[in-house]
Amino acid sequence: MGRSRNLWLSVTAAVLSAVLVYGLYMLQRQQLEKQETVAVVVPKRFVAAGERLENGDLEWVRMPLAAYTPDMVTELESAAGKETAVPLGKGEAILDWKINEHLLQPRSGESTFQIPKEYIRSISNGIRAGDKVLIYASGEGGESQRLFEEGVVVASVKSSANVEVDSLEQSYLLSMAEGNKEGMYVARRDANAMIEYLNLNLREEQWLAIDRLCKGGTVKLVVAYSPESFGQLGADAALGEREDE
Template sequence: MARGRNKWLSVTAALLSASLVYGLYMLQRQQLVEQETVAVLAPNRFVDAGEQLSASDLAWVRMPADAFSRDMMTDLEAAAGKETAIPLGRGEAIRDWKLNEHQLQPLSGQSTFQIPKDYVRSVSNGIRAGDRVLLYASGEGDESRRLFTQPVVVASVKSSANVEVDGLEQSHLLSMAENNKDGMYTARRDANAMIEYINLNLSEEQWLAIDRLCKGGAVKLVVAYSSHAAGRFGSESQYGGEEAERP
C-alpha cells in the first residue's frame, strides 16, 4: 500500500511540475509577444468615410513592433469623437491622417444649415467654429427643454458683416489645430464682433424638427456652449459606448 501511495505521489508531483513548467513557458511567451508587438487602435467594424468614431467602434490590436508607424493611433481619447476622412476596414490600424480633427464639414447624412435669426433667442458669445453646442427650446407657456441628446457641431459663426467671429490676437481655429488650450481660451474671451449668424451641421431630421418647432415664432432656440461637449478637450461620455480595454 505504501508503494502504491508513493507511486501516486510521484505522479502527482510530476504533473504539478509539468504544469508549473508549462505555466512559466506561457508567461514567458506572453511577455515575449508583448515585447515584440505594439498595441494600436483599429475599428471593430467597417467604417465609411464621414462617420464619427465612438469608443465602442474601436478595439486594441497587437502588431509586430517592426511594422509599427508613428502615425498609427495609440491614444483612445485622441481617436474617439473624430470623423473618418476615408473608409476604414475592420481590424485596420488607424493612422492619424485618416481622421479629421475639427469636423467643420458635415458628416455623412448631414448638411450645414444657417439658423434663421428669428429662430434664435440667444447664442452664447463664447461659441466658435468647431465647437459642439447644446440646443434648447424656449417659449412662453412651454417648459424649456433640450432638443437633441447629442451636441451638434458649429460649422461657423458670422458677424453682421459676414466675417467669422474670432479672437483679435489669437485665432481660435489655429489654437485648436495646435492643441493650444490657453490660446483657445484667449480667443473665446477676445472676439472681433458679436455673433449674428450661426451655421450648424445637422441631419435632415434635426433641421426639420427645429423648423417645425420655431417657424411659428412662439418657440425659439437657445444655443449654449458647454465645455463638456467641446470636442477632444471635453468628457469622454460624449463619444458614447464602452471604452476599449487595452490588451
C-alpha cells in the same frame, strides 16, 4: 596568342560571375528588407496644425516592421487633401488620428444649416466655429426643453459683416487644432464682433424638428456653449476617440 585569349576569357568569366553573385545578393537583400520593413507616408517638411496636405508635401520612407503600428498611414491618397489636427515634423510617420477631413465639414448624414435669426432667442457669446453646442427650445406658455441629447457642431459663426467671429490675436480654430487649451480660452474671451449668423451641422431630422418648432414664432432657440467642445476636435483625436462616419 591562345594563352592570352584563355586568360582574357577567364578574367571576363570571373568578373561576370562576381557581378551575378553581387546582383543576386542585392536582390535577396532588397527582398529581405521589404519583408522586414514597411513603407509609411511622411511629410517632406514641417507642417503646422490646420494646414491642408498636398501630394507634393508627402513621400514614403521605409521603417522596421517592428516599429510599425496599424494607425500609420501607408497610402498617399489617405493623407493628401486632408487637414492636420496637430503639427507634423519632417519625416515623421503620419498617424491617421493626426489628420482628418476638413474640421468643420458636416459628417456623413449631416448638412450645414444656417439657423434663421428669427428662430433664435439667445446665443452664448463665447461660441466659436468648431464648438459643440446644446440646443434648447424656449416658448411662451410652454416648458423649456432640450431638443437633442447630444451636442451639435458649429460650422461657423458670422458677424453682420459676414466675417467669422474670432480673436484677432489668437485664432480659436488654430489653437483647437494644436490642442492649445490656453489659446482656446484666450480666443474665446476675445472677439472681433458680435454673433449675427449661426451655421450648424445637423442631421435632416434635427433641422426638421427645429423648423417645426420655430416657424410659428412662439418657440425660439437658446444656443448654449457645451464644455464637450473644449478641445473636442483635437484632443479627442489624440486620445483615439474617433467616430466612424
